[in-house]
Amino acid sequence: MSNEKDEIYLHAEKIDKIYPGTKALDQVSFDIKRGKVNVLIGENGAGKSTLMRIIAGIEKPSAGKLYLQGKEVEFDSTVDARSHGIAIIHQELCLFPNMTVFQNLFMSSERTKNGFLDDAEHRKLAKQVLARLNYPIDPDTMVGALRVGQQQMIEIARNLLIPNLKILIMDEPTSSLSEQEVDVLFNIMRELTATGISIVYISHRLEELMRIGDFVTIFRDGKLVADAAVKDIDVPWIVKQMVGEGKSYPKRDEAVDWEKTEKVLEIKDLTLPKNGGGYLLNKVSFDLHRGEVLGIYGLLGAGRTEIFECIMGMRPTHTGDVILNGEKITIGSVPEQISKGFAWLPEDRQRDGLIQTMNIDKNIALSNVGKYINGLGLIDKSRESAATDEMIKDVHIKVADKELPILSLSGGNQQKVVFAKGALTNPQIMLLDEPSRGIDIGAKTEIFNLIYQYAKKGVSLLVVSSELEEIIAIADRIIVLSNGIKTAELTGSDITQDNLVKASYMGHKH
Amino acid sequence: MNKNDVIMTILKGRTLIVLTLLVIFFSCASESFFTSQSLLLIAKHVALYGILGIGMTYVLVTGGIDLSVGSVVGLSGMIAGLLINHGFTMFGYTFYFSVPVIVLIAIFIGVIVGFINGIIITKFAVAPFIATLGMMYIARGAANLTSNGATFPNLVGKEALGNTGFEIFGRDIAGFPVAVMILIIIAIVAAMVLRKTPFGWHILAIGGNERAAKLSGVHVDNDKIMVYMFSGACAAVVGIIATSQLVASHPMTGNTWEMNAIAAAVLGGTSLMGGVGTIVGTVIGAFIIGVISDGMVMCGVSEFWQMIIKGLVIVLAVIIDQYQRSLQARMALQARNENK
Numbered sequence: 001m002s003n004e005k006d007e008i009y010l011h012a013e014k015i016d017k018i019y020p021g022t023k024a025l026d027q028v029s030f031d032i033k034r035g036k037v038n039v040l041i042g043e044n045g046a047g048k049s050t051l052m053r054i055i056a057g058i059e060k061p062s063a064g065k066l067y068l069q070g071k072e073v074e075f076d077s078t079v080d081a082r083s084h085g086i087a088i089i090h091q092e093l094c095l096f097p098n099m100t101v102f103q104n105l106f107m108s109s110e111r112t113k114n115g116f117l118d119d120a121e122h123r124k125l126a127k128q129v130l131a132r133l134n135y136p137i138d139p140d141t142m143v144g145a146l147r148v149g150q151q152q153m154i155e156i157a158r159n160l161l162i163p164n165l166k167i168l169i170m171d172e173p174t175s176s177l178s179e180q181e182v183d184v185l186f187n188i189m190r191e192l193t194a195t196g197i198s199i200v201y202i203s204h205r206l207e208e209l210m211r212i213g214d215f216v217t218i219f220r221d222g223k224l225v226a227d228a229a230v231k232d233i234d235v236p237w238i239v240k241q242m243v244g245e246g247k248s249y250p251k252r253d254e255a256v257d258w259e260k261t262e263k264v265l266e267i268k269d270l271t272l273p274k275n276g277g278g279y280l281l282n283k284v285s286f287d288l289h290r291g292e293v294l295g296i297y298g299l300l301g302a303g304r305t306e307i308f309e310c311i312m313g314m315r316p317t318h319t320g321d322v323i324l325n326g327e328k329i330t331i332g333s334v335p336e337q338i339s340k341g342f343a344w345l346p347e348d349r350q351r352d353g354l355i356q357t358m359n360i361d362k363n364i365a366l367s368n369v370g371k372y373i374n375g376l377g378l379i380d381k382s383r384e385s386a387a388t389d390e391m392i393k394d395v396h397i398k399v400a401d402k403e404l405p406i407l408s409l410s411g412g413n414q415q416k417v418v419f420a421k422g423a424l425t426n427p428q429i430m431l432l433d434e435p436s437r438g439i440d441i442g443a444k445t446e447i448f449n450l451i452y453q454y455a456k457k458g459v460s461l462l463v464v465s466s467e468l469e470e471i472i473a474i475a476d477r478i479i480v481l482s483n484g485i486k487t488a489e490l491t492g493s494d495i496t497q498d499n500l501v502k503a504s505y506m507g508h509k510h
Numbered sequence: 511m512n513k514n515d516v517i518m519t520i521l522k523g524r525t526l527i528v529l530t531l532l533v534i535f536f537s538c539a540s541e542s543f544f545t546s547q548s549l550l551l552i553a554k555h556v557a558l559y560g561i562l563g564i565g566m567t568y569v570l571v572t573g574g575i576d577l578s579v580g581s582v583v584g585l586s587g588m589i590a591g592l593l594i595n596h597g598f599t600m601f602g603y604t605f606y607f608s609v610p611v612i613v614l615i616a617i618f619i620g621v622i623v624g625f626i627n628g629i630i631i632t633k634f635a636v637a638p639f640i641a642t643l644g645m646m647y648i649a650r651g652a653a654n655l656t657s658n659g660a661t662f663p664n665l666v667g668k669e670a671l672g673n674t675g676f677e678i679f680g681r682d683i684a685g686f687p688v689a690v691m692i693l694i695i696i697a698i699v700a701a702m703v704l705r706k707t708p709f710g711w712h713i714l715a716i717g718g719n720e721r722a723a724k725l726s727g728v729h730v731d732n733d734k735i736m737v738y739m740f741s742g743a744c745a746a747v748v749g750i751i752a753t754s755q756l757v758a759s760h761p762m763t764g765n766t767w768e769m770n771a772i773a774a775a776v777l778g779g780t781s782l783m784g785g786v787g788t789i790v791g792t793v794i795g796a797f798i799i800g801v802i803s804d805g806m807v808m809c810g811v812s813e814f815w816q817m818i819i820k821g822l823v824i825v826l827a828v829i830i831d832q833y834q835r836s837l838q839a840r841m842a843l844q845a846r847n848e849n850k
Contacts, residue, residue: 312725334726335727338727351719352725353725354719354722355714355719355722355723355726356719356785357714357719357786358711358715362714366711366712366723366726366727366728367727369711373707378702379711404842404845405838405842408841408842421726425727
């Protein structure tokens with residue numbers, strides 16, 4: 001637990017945030033300590049960004065209170081939060097690429113002289129702040145012409161200009177910075193904390209938070225699960241807290257000797273270069289047997305989703321061999337991959353999985369509707385409808401009328417619709433990316449049962465999950481990715497939380 | 511049935527309700543309005559906007575827009591006029607084609623224009639508004655070049671050249687305008703394709719969520735190109751009908767008609783955001799525009815007031831559309847909470 005001597009600058013008391021269908025934050029009480037680097041960590045959707053958006057005045061909590069130096073406060077907008085000295089640097093940059101560096105720095109806090117913009121003053125102040133950042137860029141450079149890392153520094157500089165800055169929230173500021181730039185940033189952060197400014201730092205890079213953090217707070221599933229002073233802990237402790245060990249699911253236990261079953265898919269040396277150097281995937285090889293559930297585990301950014309994107313033809317720059325049923329194949333477009341027998345359930349259901357303007361029936365049939373045409377080229381509605389009816393029954397979608405809009409379903413049932421869309425194409429291999437994301441516990445179990453049901457039918461499934469308990473329960477075999485490298489392949493009794501956790505940060509060299 | 515369901519039913523049938531009210535209103539306001547003669551005349555005008563609107567609906571449903579259709583009307587009419595009056599000259603020889611061949615050539619030109627639009631939009635990632643705006647100028651310029659801005663008059667052809675009969679598309683058969691027959695045929699086929707073929711579902715999906723459609727295996731680029739080709743073909747057909755009705759082709763024919771096409775689609779409930787639209791709605795929308803224009807002429811309303819009223823009707827239609835959408839979203843959320 002934290003040291004009592006540290007002054008608490010901001011205190012969030014029992015914050016709830018409820019979105020339709022999900023609870024993003026559940027009774028979270030959180031302290032920001034004055035003059036310290038407060039690190040937040042957790043998987044995507046754990047609730048850390050939501051909490052920061054509340055503190056920065058972007059969103060309002062459904063319940064709970066904020067106290068600034070012991071006084072209750074309520075922020076109606078970012079402007080409101082800024083006037084209290086709270087600033088946020090978003091993961092996605094909020095800059096104007098069509099304007100110059102100094103114009104960006106002083107956007108909406110322009111200095112004027114006789115009612116006109118005082119650009120001489122702007123340039124002078126811009127030079128000062130950039131010098132302070134050790135970043136001598138000409139203030140007249142267009143922001144669009146800068147590299148992403150440089151733009152990140154502009155974003156930071158912009159927040160340093162806020163008069164009486166008290167809390168600076170940084171959401172993954174280093175994701176696009178080079179090593180040197182990270183060093184500069186860390187120096188700035190130390191300089192800021194020395195002057196009494198509190199920093200909230202969100203990052204997925206565990207080695208970084210060990211270097212810069214003073215306090216660490218870990219989020220999981222909308223709850224604050226642990227906090228500690230960084231000097232008291234180590235990386236394995238953090239990973240263990242992140243992935244949790246509370247709930248457990250019945251372990252899938254198939255008495256099958258997978259070595260003796262038929263190999264359906266073989267991936268050899270799958271490599272995907274990253275823009276600007278390095279690799280998203282580095283020589284990843286694995287195989288998949290008929291009726292097997294192969295888990296892919298890894299922390300965020302380990303390359304989990306990228307494997308699926310390569311297989312589905314979304315990443316033409318990849319290299320390596322894909323062998324399907326003993327034959328080497330070339331990866332084509334998405335429709336070609338579907339016709340080869342792949343089906344993909346993407347991670348972000350709303351963005352990539354559903355057509356919100358269409359009804360349930362059409363969403364299910366979308367990938368396969370070309371199969372239900374008669375001699376005139378028209379859709380044979382009775383065949384199409386029979387197929388979707390059967391699918392609805394097969395995957396247990398609870399719906400009274402399949403002509404209802406897709407958004408009238410709960411998250412779990414929406415997910416089953418996406419699953420049904422893939423399953424209807426009669427795939428031999430299903431790629432499931434975080435199939436239980438954003439759905440309640442009951443629906444999760446149903447999704448797992450669906451996975452077993454399809455494995456039993458002879459479909460081979462690749463399942464990405466960032467929840468340890470979940471992947472241990474459902475997978476026959478698990479490969480672990482870390483920083484784009486396959487660091488472990490576990491079967492049988494080797495599948496333990498410790499082994500998975502250990503392998504999940506082995507790819508990081510620091 | 512609760513209150514929301516009743517409101518929803520009225521909203522869904524609103525275009526037909528509005529059309530009926532307009533017909534009743536103008537029948538009372540002008541004695542000559544509700545006669546078979548004037549109704550057929552209105553139908554002839556409506557056919558032009560209706561066919562353009564059907565092509566436009568396909569484009570709008572994918573989330574795009576086609577501003578070039580008015581110019582394609584002019585271009586295809588000029589091509590038809592040129593081929594009838596002057597034939598096609600190559601290596602010093604002049605060929606004359608029969609009317610069916612001329613019609614096919616004119617439609618082919620429209621398809622090519624649409625194909626180019628589609629390629630620019632999908633392969634070069636140019637926004638549909640800009641790509642088709644450019645094409646609007648190019649096609650209008652090309653239409654003027656065919657005659658140096660002059661009119662091709664008296665397009666009746668010559669018996670000796672075997673190219674007579676072009677004026678049929680502007681005439682009536684058994685008292686029924688050919689243009690309206692063409693509208694009915696195109697509307698039925700277009701409605702069937704949109705509702706009952708995989709292609710139709712795919713273009714609705716593209717407009718609804720292009721990313722998800724792509725990941726579901728929809729050939730997004732190809733389908734979009736097809737949609738612009740169809741819109742170009744519809745515009746070419748309108749060019750032929752309009753030219754035939756006048757028995758002359760003028761290079762400025764169809765100027766600003768793209769706006770009427772968009773208005774017809776929007777009045778019929780097609781969303782400019784994509785993913786939502788019906789052919790029946792667009793045809794009714796075209797009738798609303800036709801009835802308002804011609805009805806006001808018969809009532810002696812000045813041209814300037816006509817513009818203002820048309821503008822108001824279009825904006826009002828979209829406001830109601832937005833209201834329907836927000837109500838729909840609320841009802842979906844309600845249904846979802848009840849399911850829990």
